[in-house]
Amino acid sequence: MQSSLAWITLFILVLSHQSTAQFLVEPCGTLFGNSDTNVGPLGVPWMAAISNSTHFLCGGTLIHRSFVLTAAHCIMQRGTLFVKLRAHIKTQYTATHALLHRAFSKSNLRNDIGLLKLSSSVVFDDRTYPICIDLGKGTKDHIEAKGTFKSIGWKAKKTGLELDEVEAVAVNQMNQTECQKPKNTICGALSYACLSANDSGNPLTNNIFFNCTSDREVQFGITSYGTLNGDEPVIFTDVTKYVDWIRETINIFYEEDTSVNTVRAEKPNLPCEDSVTQSPKTPPTQMVQEMWLYRDCGGDTIRSHLLAFIYETNFQANGVFVTDRFVITIARDLPENVYLAPMALNRTVYTSLQVDSIVRHPRYLEDNQNNLALLKLKGPVTIGDLKPMCVLTMKMFQQEAESTPPFTLFDVGETGESISIYEHDVELVNLGECSSRIRGTTGQNQLCIVDSPATNKTFGKRGDFLGKRMMYLGKEWLNLFGIVSYSTNGFHVLTNIMRYTEWMTQVVTVN
Numbered sequence: 164m165q166s167s168l169a170w171i172t173l174f175i176l177v178l179s180h181q182s183t184a185q186f187l188v189e190p191c192g193t194l195f196g197n198s199d200t201n202v203g204p205l206g207v208p209w210m211a212a213i214s215n216s217t218h219f220l221c222g223g224t225l226i227h228r229s230f231v232l233t234a235a236h237c238i239m240q241r242g243t244l245f246v247k248l249r250a251h252i253k254t255q256y257t258a259t260h261a262l263l264h265r266a267f268s269k270s271n272l273r274n275d276i277g278l279l280k281l282s283s284s285v286v287f288d289d290r291t292y293p294i295c296i297d298l299g300k301g302t303k304d305h306i307e308a309k310g311t312f313k314s315i316g317w318k319a320k321k322t323g324l325e326l327d328e329v330e331a332v333a334v335n336q337m338n339q340t341e342c343q344k345p346k347n348t349i350c351g352a353l354s355y356a357c358l359s360a361n362d363s364g365n366p367l368t369n370n371i372f373f374n375c376t377s378d379r380e381v382q383f384g385i386t387s388y389g390t391l392n393g394d395e396p397v398i399f400t401d402v403t404k405y406v407d408w409i410r411e412t413i414n415i416f417y418e419e420d421t422s423v424n425t426v427r428a429e430k431p432n433l434p435c436e437d438s439v440t441q442s443p444k445t446p447p448t449q450m451v452q453e454m455w456l457y458r459d460c461g462g463d464t465i466r467s468h469l470l471a472f473i474y475e476t477n478f479q480a481n482g483v484f485v486t487d488r489f490v491i492t493i494a495r496d497l498p499e500n501v502y503l504a505p506m507a508l509n510r511t512v513y514t515s516l517q518v519d520s521i522v523r524h525p526r527y528l529e530d531n532q533n534n535l536a537l538l539k540l541k542g543p544v545t546i547g548d549l550k551p552m553c554v555l556t557m558k559m560f561q562q563e564a565e566s567t568p569p570f571t572l573f574d575v576g577e578t579g580e581s582i583s584i585y586e587h588d589v590e591l592v593n594l595g596e597c598s599s600r601i602r603g604t605t606g607q608n609q610l611c612i613v614d615s616p617a618t619n620k621t622f623g624k625r626g627d628f629l630g631k632r633m634m635y636l637g638k639e640w641l642n643l644f645g646i647v648s649y650s651t652n653g654f655h656v657l658t659n660i661m662r663y664t665e666w667m668t669q670v671v672t673v674n
Contacts, residue, residue, distance in 0.1 A: 185298040187410065188227050190287065192295035192379035207315055209294035209380075210249040210329055213258075213279065213364065215242055221364035222316050224382055225293045228284040230413055231258075232296075233364035234385050234400065235267040235277035244448040246279060249329065250290035257282040258448045262412055264405065265453035265556050266672040268665070273345055274672070275387040275400045278409070279448075280416050294366065295381045298406050310336045312351065312383060314399075316365040334367060334397070342396040346673070347404040349384045350396045362386050367399045411458070454560070455553045456668060457486040462550035465632070465641050466573075466584060469549040470506040473497075473538070473626065481506070481626035483643055484551040487543040489671055491660070492626045493648060494523040494536040503538060505546055509582050510575050517541045522670050524663065532606050534648045534658050537670050552628070552643045554660060556668060561661040564631045570644055571630045572612070574621040587615050587622075589629075592654065601651050610645045610657040623650040629657055 186192075192209075211223035211231045221237035223246065231246050238244060238261040246256045260280040267274045285291060312334045334351035342350035349367065367384030382402050389397030402409075462468055471482035471490045475498045482492030482503070490503060499521065505513040519539045526533040555561050569588035576583045589612045597611035598604055605611055612629065614620070629645035645657035660667075 186379075187296040187298060187406075187413075188293055191226075191293045192381060193292070207329055208248075208250050208291050210315060210317070210366075212247045212249075212252075212317055213237060214245050214247070215240070216245075219317070220244075222362065222366070222386070223279065223364045224366045225285060225291070226296050226382070226409070227293060227413055227417075228287065229281050229417055231279040231281065232366075232382070232385065232402070232409070233277055233279065234275045234387055235263045236269060236272055236275055236387075237364045238277050238279060238448070239263060239267075239269060242447055244279060246281060248285065248291055256285070260416060261448050262416065263453075264408060265456070266668045268669075271345070272387050272398075274347065274405075276385060276402070276405050276408075278412055278416075294368065295371075295379045296402065296406060296409060297371070297381050298410060312336065312349075312367050312369050314351075314353075314362075314365055314367050314386060316362045316386075334399075337396055344396075344398060347401050348387065349399040349401050351384075351399060352396055363388070367402075412453075454555070454557055456556050456664065456671065457551050457554070459487070460485075460551045460553040461638075461640050463548055465586075465639060466508050467548050467550055468508055468552045468641065469544070469546060470508060470628075471538075471626075472504045472506045472512055473501050474504075475501045479624075481624050481628075482538065483626075483628050483646070484544065485537075485554050485643065485667065486551050486671055487545065488540050489674075490538040490540070491643070491646060491667070492536055492538060493534050493646065493658075494527045495529060495531060495534050495625075495648070497521065497523070497536055501538070503540065505544055505549075507546075507549060508573060508575075509584055513546055516544065520674070522674070524666060531609075531648050531656070533608065533663075535646065535660075535663055535666075537667065539674055552630075553640050554643050554664060554667065555633075556664045560633075561664070564633065564642060564644065565659075565661060570612075571632055571641070572622050572627075573630075576621075589613075589615060597654060597656070601654050601656065603651075603656075605656060608659050608662040609648065610659050612655050612657070614653045614655070623647060623655050625649065627655075 209225040211225050212219060213221045213223050213233060221233055223231040223233035225248060226232045244258040244261060246258060258279040259282050262278040264274045264276045313331050314334050315329055315331045318328055318330055332353055334353060337350040337352055344350035363386050365386040366382045368380055368382050370378055371381045372378050384399030384402055387398045387400050469484040471484060473480045473482050473492055478496060478498055480492050482490040485491050501518055502515045503518050504515040519541045521536055521538055523536045524533040555564060568590045572587050572589055574585050576585060592611040592613055594605045594611060625647055627647040628643055630641045631644040633640045633642055643660050645659055648656050648658050
């Protein structure tokens, strides 16, 4: 924030929250003094500064002893990231993981939220503790009801890494007619032109009076983008829409190092001396944008996956559950109204379900290119220990998966009344050779495999899947790699699912 005004007088409407607060951690957000805009030494103990080895990047907030909340676009760069906290500005923490929301888009900054995991835990004291993240659903109601917030940011010095004081500015929320804001964001107008490129990641906050006894500072937004002149709106990521993601992500990555199963309330500790935690040679921050499209995927065994049989008059295809409500299948010839029956890998078919909507890939033109559709069901599906199949969303793992054969297909054999499932490892056929053999054209987003003499010829129906075995966190997972588009002359042409995960993520997230 460029203005020299570090102390400003704001009218901040204190919110009344009568329900029981559900904070991410305790203590949090306790206010010192009587000023709603106190940015003095004890005013914003949760304020964090994020930098690389050469310059300050963005603001952030301490929300947990091991995690800082910020904008995803601030932490997507390669290299090592560092965090300093306002009350102990000489202490530097190394970020070991940069955790981006799985649906973050760097092109339009949708879902612009991320977490930095610190190399060592912050000791809470009377000068350093987190801002409140309210996990209760009632807090979301205040976003539309209240019109004024405040944003707090650093005044970075010209030297690049040194930081000066912080300052606060009033933010007036704009309605939908004033600002065509993207989904899951807050649109605000600053009281004066003060936004700079370094203000990304800064918190949008307000005071909430809980149960008539406790006045807390709660974070509602994260500065994402906007203009510098104060005439145009500034877009903030709406934190209240992502509290479940914040809690789940912290539980996963905090548990890895501490064997803690859930986020626990924190107790204040005695003050400690400032110390630099950065080592002379620090490994790069590991950027993580969630591993899977749907976290509860995979089942207990490699065969515990939930498939689908899709049918209507003169149409049949298979599909794969990729979440508890979405099934991926082919788009070609898919009727507008179809029936869908969940199916196990051994071809056991369960009661048919109602399809709520069909989303075909926007570039599908009935030529077998981009031949994918997502079917959304009326409600979530739970069948025994069967789980949706995992879909990789992290680019670096996708590239590794594509470049390391073999891949796995499954077919079914019947002997009398018993049904057996057979697994076969296969390798991909060069697309040029495949085009020649099928006397057709294959695109860069397609895969090609040849029939194996060992199969029972049950593989190859439209919508059948090709999998990729992977080891992750000590467990073997089966990743959905391809969907059969069509079969001809002993060859199977599949759509490469790895090339469409951004589209799939967008559809699943929006719907």
